[in-house]
Amino acid sequence: MSHRTTLAVRAIGIGAVVSLAATVWLGLWVTPPDQVQRNLVRLVYVHPPVAWVALYLAFGIACVSSVLWLWRRTRSAFFDRLAASSMEVGTVFTALTLVTGSIWGRPTWGVWWAWDARLTSTALLLVLQLGYLTLRRIPGDFDSRARRSSIAALVAAVDVPIVHFSVQWWRTLHQGATVLNADLSPTIHGSMAWTLLLSFVALTLVFVWMLLVRYRIGALQDYLGSGELDVAIRERRAEGTVPAEVGR
Amino acid sequence: MNYVIAGYCFVLGILFLYGVQLVWRRRRLTRLVSRVEASPPAAPAEPGAG
Numbered sequence: 075m076s077h078r079t080t081l082a083v084r085a086i087g088i089g090a091v092v093s094l095a096a097t098v099w100l101g102l103w104v105t106p107p108d109q110v111q112r113n114l115v116r117l118v119y120v121h122p123p124v125a126w127v128a129l130y131l132a133f134g135i136a137c138v139s140s141v142l143w144l145w146r147r148t149r150s151a152f153f154d155r156l157a158a159s160s161m162e163v164g165t166v167f168t169a170l171t172l173v174t175g176s177i178w179g180r181p182t183w184g185v186w187w188a189w190d191a192r193l194t195s196t197a198l199l200l201v202l203q204l205g206y207l208t209l210r211r212i213p214g215d216f217d218s219r220a221r222r223s224s225i226a227a228l229v230a231a232v233d234v235p236i237v238h239f240s241v242q243w244w245r246t247l248h249q250g251a252t253v254l255n256a257d258l259s260p261t262i263h264g265s266m267a268w269t270l271l272l273s274f275v276a277l278t279l280v281f282v283w284m285l286l287v288r289y290r291i292g293a294l295q296d297y298l299g300s301g302e303l304d305v306a307i308r309e310r311r312a313e314g315t316v317p318a319e320v321g322r
Numbered sequence: 323m324n325y326v327i328a329g330y331c332f333v334l335g336i337l338f339l340y341g342v343q344l345v346w347r348r349r350r351l352t353r354l355v356s357r358v359e360a361s362p363p364a365a366p367a368e369p370g371a372g
Contacts, residue, residue: 098330116326120333166340170333177329280337287344294351298358 087283093276100269114181118262119269121174123277128171129199129237131281132164137231140224151296154220157227158210159288163281165203172196175248183247191240192248199237202230216296 101119108115139157142148175193176186187193206226210219241248262270 094334098334102326102330113323113326117329120329124333166336170336173332174329177325177332181325280341284341284344287341287348291344291347291351294348294355298351298355 083283083286086279086286090276090279090283093272093279097269097273097276100265100272105265105269111182114178115266117174117178118266119273121171121178122270123273124167124174125171125196126274127277127281128164128167129196129234131278132160132167133199133231133234135160135285136164136227140227143220144224144228151216151220154216154223155289155292155296156285158223159285159292161203161206161227163284163288165200165207166284167277167281168196168200168203172200179247188247190247191244192237192246195233195237195240199230199233202226202233206230 097119101116105116105119107113136157139153139160143150143153143157172193175196179188179193180186206223209226210223212219212222214222240246
């Protein structure tokens, strides 16, 4: 990894920590309580941004990368690694979405869990993501692993619009979209809106930083597992032996 | 407010733990690669040995 890339990853990491700290401060101490939900509304600065990363960002990157790997003209190890990295980080965010939703649901609906359309389709998404990660661990050559993973990602992607439109298609406990609603007119204002916006930026930065680090791990794993390392070692050895022979 | 605190703590805690785990995995692999690359060449087997 080049020095510039290392610096960029570090800068994104620092930006993520700072924006996340600002979100927590604004979310817990500065923004006012809601008229209906009182202090519970403060979970809006955590739950929707985490869901945005899990559902749209992570899955979007994984799906586009999978399509680009499946398309012969753009096929490269980069897209396979990017899809796998995005899916792994996205799985963490999907689990966080379900848990934070459950924590919000308990005092609001009176239950930790309900077999509601939004909740069930999101739980299904988590199962599909875990299935994808399991599929990647099955031994096999690089191409077959990448092919089956890409197809699995695209199959799992079918659930994403179901999760998104579930609150419109079925009668659910879950409220409708606050920001990305049908009229595209957010029903949140003032300091709450700005804090919500900041929370989206913060969680996006956290995701990007994690994605870059996870991608690097994937690249190192592929390097260690492939013949590239043997070639590099042979080259190093060859470089080391030449001057020694010349000096004799 | 307890639910709110629980939600924030859970999210921040899991993100922190996952982040630390990612950095640890990256460092371990980087160290492994550099150690393997820097390893001295194996001594050639002597004819007739083994």
